[in-house]
Amino acid sequence: MIARIAVHLPESLWLQESADFKPFVTEYKGERLMVYPPLQCPFEVRPDEEGNFDVNDIYRMLTPLRPERVYPFVRMNGEIVKHANLLQVDFSRAEFNRDSGAEHDPSRDVVETIVMNIVARLRYTIGAPTFREFKLSQTFWTVRYLDDEGGELLEEKGRVRGRVNAPFKFRFTGLDSYAWDAVVGLSFEFQPHLWERLFLDAQFLLPEVAPSLTVTISAIETAVDEMIHFQLRNDPDKAHSLVSSNTLGQRLDRVAKSLTGHSLMDEPTLWDAFNRLRRARNAAAHEGIAFVDGVGVDEHVALQMILAIRPVLEWVEARMSADLRSHLERHEPTWEWRSPVQSTNLPPVQIKPGAA
Numbered sequence: 001m002i003a004r005i006a007v008h009l010p011e012s013l014w015l016q017e018s019a020d021f022k023p024f025v026t027e028y029k030g031e032r033l034m035v036y037p038p039l040q041c042p043f044e045v046r047p048d049e050e051g052n053f054d055v056n057d058i059y060r061m062l063t064p065l066r067p068e069r070v071y072p073f074v075r076m077n078g079e080i081v082k083h084a085n086l087l088q089v090d091f092s093r094a095e096f097n098r099d100s101g102a103e104h105d106p107s108r109d110v111v112e113t114i115v116m117n118i119v120a121r122l123r124y125t126i127g128a129p130t131f132r133e134f135k136l137s138q139t140f141w142t143v144r145y146l147d148d149e150g151g152e153l154l155e156e157k158g159r160v161r162g163r164v165n166a167p168f169k170f171r172f173t174g175l176d177s178y179a180w181d182a183v184v185g186l187s188f189e190f191q192p193h194l195w196e197r198l199f200l201d202a203q204f205l206l207p208e209v210a211p212s213l214t215v216t217i218s219a220i221e222t223a224v225d226e227m228i229h230f231q232l233r234n235d236p237d238k239a240h241s242l243v244s245s246n247t248l249g250q251r252l253d254r255v256a257k258s259l260t261g262h263s264l265m266d267e268p269t270l271w272d273a274f275n276r277l278r279r280a281r282n283a284a285a286h287e288g289i290a291f292v293d294g295v296g297v298d299e300h301v302a303l304q305m306i307l308a309i310r311p312v313l314e315w316v317e318a319r320m321s322a323d324l325r326s327h328l329e330r331h332e333p334t335w336e337w338r339s340p341v342q343s344t345n346l347p348p349v350q351i352k353p354g355a356a
Contacts, residue, residue, distance in 0.1 A: 002150060003091040003106055006041075006062040007115050007141040011131045012085040013038050013122070016077065017070045028114055031106065032092045035118060038084030039064040043140065055164045062086065062142045089114060098145055098159040111143075112136045135299075138207055141165045195223040195313060202306050207299035210284035216306050217248070217281050220274065223316040224251045230320045231259040249278065252316075260319045270315055273308035280305065 015021065021037030043061040064086065072080045089111075097105040104111070116133050123131045143163045145153055153161050198219035205212040225243050228251065232239035242255050252264040252274065265271045280297045284290035290297040297305070 001093055001096055001148060002144075002146040003093070003096050004144040004146055004150075005087075005089045005091070005106075005111055005115070005141065006144070007087045007089075007136070008041070008043050008062060008139050009038065009085045009087055009119075010134055010139055011128075012083045013131065014074070014076060014081045015084050016079045017068075017082050018079055029110070031110070033114065034090040034092070036088040036090075038122075039086040039088055040068045040082055040084050041065050041086040043085060055166060058140055058166055059142055059162060059164050062140065064088070087115060087118060089118075092148075096145055098156075098161070100158050100160055104143065104163065108136060111141075132208070135207070136165065137167055138299075139167065193223075193226070195219040195226070198222060199306075199310070199313065203303065206303055206306075209290045209297055209299060209302045210281070212302055212306060213277060213281040213284060213290060213297075216277060216309055220252075220309060220312060220316070221248050223313050224248065224256075227316050227319045228255060228259065249274075256319065262319070264312065264315060267315065270312050273305070274312055277305050277309060 015038065023034050023036045026033050026035065041062055042065050043058075068082045070080050070082045074081050091106050097103070112135065115136065119131070119133050122128070123133070142165065145161050147153060155161065196219075198215050202212045202215040202219065205215060228242055229236065229239045232242070243251065246255050252271075254263065257263040264274060276292050280290045280292040280302075283292065284297075290302070295301075
């Protein structure tokens with residue numbers, strides 16, 4: 001029996017149309033694998049006019065496209081190219097657990113390890129900065145159970161022939177009347193302060209945890225240094241000396257205390273937010289993995305850590321002149337998404353709990 005894993009690649013690759021890419025057979029922890037070269041599929045997630053999704057559309061679209069689309073206006077080594085956005089791996093065994101409601105077989109962890117290894121090999125070999133490793137929770141992927149010849153299995157009560165894993169992650173940038181009025185109130189001389197740009201950039205970098213935490217630290221550092229220079233605007237040499245001779249934590253604590261009479265340590269919630277971020281960033285820099293208090297920091301935890309720094313930046317801004325305070329008032333619109341996810345049940349698939 002075959003368990004065919006099909007994973008949508010968030011970043012497409014471009015292949016010479018005439019190149020002969022062959023699959024290869026290997027083993028991982030006793031599992032026999034066939035790894036296919038990157039393939040092309042017609043994958044696209046788009047709701048219908050009522051905002052509904054049919055998961056079987058995803059199941060069908062995560063299959064190799066025949067014939068593949070080529071792009072004659074793009075050339076690689078003088079030859080036309082095609083794009084590849086599908087990674088396919090076959091597991092071969094006598095049997096897989098296909099019971100309805102059962103855990104993934106092969107397990108999600110094993111699948112993710114194999115997929116990320118292949119992606120890392122590709123990225124390293126071709127030297128592609130944008131073709132990055134990713135988590136399975138960040139993309140759409142399927143498992144198809146097939147017979148030894150790659151054909152569809154017969155339907156059996158209580159057993160599935162495939163599973164769909166769909167993150168359904170959407171990001172909206174909204175503009176309401178309140179925000180537009182604020183835009184109108186700004187002049188053409190307006191420029192966001194550097195720490196404001198860095199704070200937004202840190203969120204944009206997710207799901208890359210380590211870079212996003214590093215940029216958030218840079219946002220705090222930039223704001224604190226500006227505050228020190230503002231407080232010592234008549235003595236720039238002393239300001240430079242305090243910045244260069246004190247760590248960021250010391251600048252938020254004793255330097256701020258000496259200049260303004262206030263230390264961030266006087267605000268336990270704010271200091272804890274800064275300290276957790278600092279420790280997680282340091283762990284990522286020195287250990288290669290971000291963690292705090294012995295717990296790994298994933299994308300969702302990192303986002304909460306970054307957002308918790310907004311009040312820290314406001315605390316720093318309060319020690320500067322009014323024109324250096326970027327967020328006198330904060331306003332965020334509320335969002336609501338209403339859309340059922342439905343299945344036509346052709347072929348039978350199962351969405352794992354927590355996958356959507």
